[in-house]
Amino acid sequence: MKILIAGSGDTGTHLAKMLSSENQDVVLMSTDREYLAGLDSSYNIMVSVGDAVSVADLCNSGVEDTDLFVAVTPYETINITACQLAHHLGARQCVARIESGCFLDDGIAEMFARSGVSTLIYPESLVAQELYEYLSKNWMSKWIDLHDGELNMTGIKLREGSPGVGKAIKDLQLEEKYFHIAVIRRNGDLIIPRGDDFLIKNDTLFIVLKPENLERLAEVAGQERLDAKHIMIAGGGKITDLLCGMASDEYDITVIEPDKERAQMLAEKYSGITVVNAGTRELSVLKEEQIDKMDIFMALTGSDEANIVGCMVAKESGVKRTVAQIEDISYIGEAENLWIDKVVNKKLITSASIIRSVLGSDIKVGNVFSLTDAEVAEIEVHEGSKITKAPVMDLRLPKELTLGGMIRHGRGMIIEGRTELKAGDKVIVILRTGSLLKAERLFR
Numbered sequence: 001m002k003i004l005i006a007g008s009g010d011t012g013t014h015l016a017k018m019l020s021s022e023n024q025d026v027v028l029m030s031t032d033r034e035y036l037a038g039l040d041s042s043y044n045i046m047v048s049v050g051d052a053v054s055v056a057d058l059c060n061s062g063v064e065d066t067d068l069f070v071a072v073t074p075y076e077t078i079n080i081t082a083c084q085l086a087h088h089l090g091a092r093q094c095v096a097r098i099e100s101g102c103f104l105d106d107g108i109a110e111m112f113a114r115s116g117v118s119t120l121i122y123p124e125s126l127v128a129q130e131l132y133e134y135l136s137k138n139w140m141s142k143w144i145d146l147h148d149g150e151l152n153m154t155g156i157k158l159r160e161g162s163p164g165v166g167k168a169i170k171d172l173q174l175e176e177k178y179f180h181i182a183v184i185r186r187n188g189d190l191i192i193p194r195g196d197d198f199l200i201k202n203d204t205l206f207i208v209l210k211p212e213n214l215e216r217l218a219e220v221a222g223q224e225r226l227d228a229k230h231i232m233i234a235g236g237g238k239i240t241d242l243l244c245g246m247a248s249d250e251y252d253i254t255v256i257e258p259d260k261e262r263a264q265m266l267a268e269k270y271s272g273i274t275v276v277n278a279g280t281r282e283l284s285v286l287k288e289e290q291i292d293k294m295d296i297f298m299a300l301t302g303s304d305e306a307n308i309v310g311c312m313v314a315k316e317s318g319v320k321r322t323v324a325q326i327e328d329i330s331y332i333g334e335a336e337n338l339w340i341d342k343v344v345n346k347k348l349i350t351s352a353s354i355i356r357s358v359l360g361s362d363i364k365v366g367n368v369f370s371l372t373d374a375e376v377a378e379i380e381v382h383e384g385s386k387i388t389k390a391p392v393m394d395l396r397l398p399k400e401l402t403l404g405g406m407i408r409h410g411r412g413m414i415i416e417g418r419t420e421l422k423a424g425d426k427v428i429v430i431l432r433t434g435s436l437l438k439a440e441r442l443f444r
Contacts, residue, residue: 001025004066004091006052006082007073008032010327011097011123011347013039015070018351020045021434029061052082055089064090070354072097072121080117087116095119095354101242123350128242130349131298131323134342135231135247138296138321139223141204141342145211146428147378150412151405152211153182153428157341158203162222170195177416179209179217182404182430183374188333190373192402192432204336208404208428210412226320228295230254234280234310235301236262239325243298244270254289256280280310291317298323304331311340373433376404379443383423387442393417401431401439 001024005012008030016028020043029048030036036047050057052073063069069091071079076098083094096117103109103120112120137143142155158165164172169181183206184191184199191197199205209217218225229252233240236257244253244266253273257263263277278285280301291297297314299307304326311322323342326335335343381387387395392403392415403415407426413419421427429439 001067003068004061004063006071008035011350012072014347015351016045017043023437027061053078058086058089066091068093070095083117084115093118095121097121101125121350121353123346124238125242126349126353127344127346128239131243132246135228138226138228139218147407150407151208151428153206153208155204155206156221156223158199158201159222160201164199165201168196168198169193177414178213179207180404180414182206182208182402226295230294231296232291232294233298233300236266239300244273248272294319296321300325304328308335315339375431375433377429378426379429381421381423381425381443385443387421392419398438400435401429404428404430
């Protein structure tokens with residue numbers, strides 16, 4: 001697939017690196033000549049210096065035979081215009097990042113679709129939706145539905161005293177296999193585990209299972225189910241605004257926002273929430289607003305460092321769950337090691353949404369949660385492929401991947417060692433980034 005990405009910011013660069021690692025034909029376009037020169041020499045990414053709304057520059061970048069055009073510059077008007085031009089010049093699919101939810105209204109979205117903008121991506125809305133779901137699923141750090149909900153992939157952290165700590169994976173399910181541990185995140189490292197691997201405290205496990213078994217998984221992980229009511233949010237930005245719109249009727253929400261005008265706007269817009277115009281690091285204010293009585297604390301300011309510190313203060317104050325918005329990917333592992341229960345990152349969520357919505361039907365790929373070095377793919381088994389030649393336990397699969405589950409005749413199933421795959425099965429494959437082609441060869 002030939003992909004042209006306009007915009008060399010965090011999202012555009014991350015998306016280009018991720019797709020390039022899977023041997024997609026990626027071109028990153030930007031007016032920042034110096035930045036592109038650095039990327040060109042360090043990564044397997046083709047670059048093109050040019051303006052996204054210049055017909056000449058788009059043509060010079062090869063837009064006429066592009067399968068996918070993605071506009072993720074900082075300006076939504078440029079992104080939309082660039083997509084319209086790219087579509088007119090020959091691009092088959094066009095995706096634009098936007099900054100305003102009004103463009104997602106049915107009539108407006110349809111109008112843009114007719115003019116060539118096939119997909120609109122609103123990052124803040126994606127993050128807010130994930131946070132809203134977390135309020136009711138707060139014992140899990142991550143989750144994603146696979147194949148229309150037939151299977152689920154869930155991230156959980158092993159707490160002290162968890163029944164799973166100190167056990168080998170093969171010893172966790174003696175009667176029946178109702179889940180598959182696909183990935184272990186340990187001290188910032190990613191492990192594709194096998195049955196002999198032992199689990200230790202503070203491991204974050206990414207597990208494939210059928211949705212009806214989520215309750216049983218909570219017991220294995222030693223996770224307390226929390227009926228959250230009281231939420232405190234540090235930072236009153238766009239994500240907080242959207243989240244309050246979704247949750248203010250269901251939860252008791254307190255927002256701490258240092259900007260007076262922003263605080264006043266939120267208070268007037270959502271009469272059911274408490275808004276405090278104060279610095280998010282003012283401990284006396286947090287105590288006055290009874291942070292110790294909160295069920296969940298969310299740090300959604302523009303500073304990664306402030307968000308990490310805020311969550312640490314909240315934990316020390318007795319808050320049961322903490323959430324931090326972390327935009328520097330290198331901080332994510334450290335944040336998780338500090339017992340921050342959930343981390344959200346706009347560029348990872350945005351990239352995952354783009355990839356899931358545009359890649360083809362034979363292989364559907366999406367970024368796995370906050371992991372920067374793993375992917376989940378749904379790959380269909382073809383007649384006569386290597387993957388059908390023996391039971392899974394005898395296939396000698398590459399160590400870079402594991403088979404988490406499968407869809408057979410429309411029903412989700414967990415894969416066991418004795419499982420034999422058949423043509424037409426759709427298999428959930430979890431793999432290290434850059435291993436997709438190796439996985440695909442098994443299924444041809």
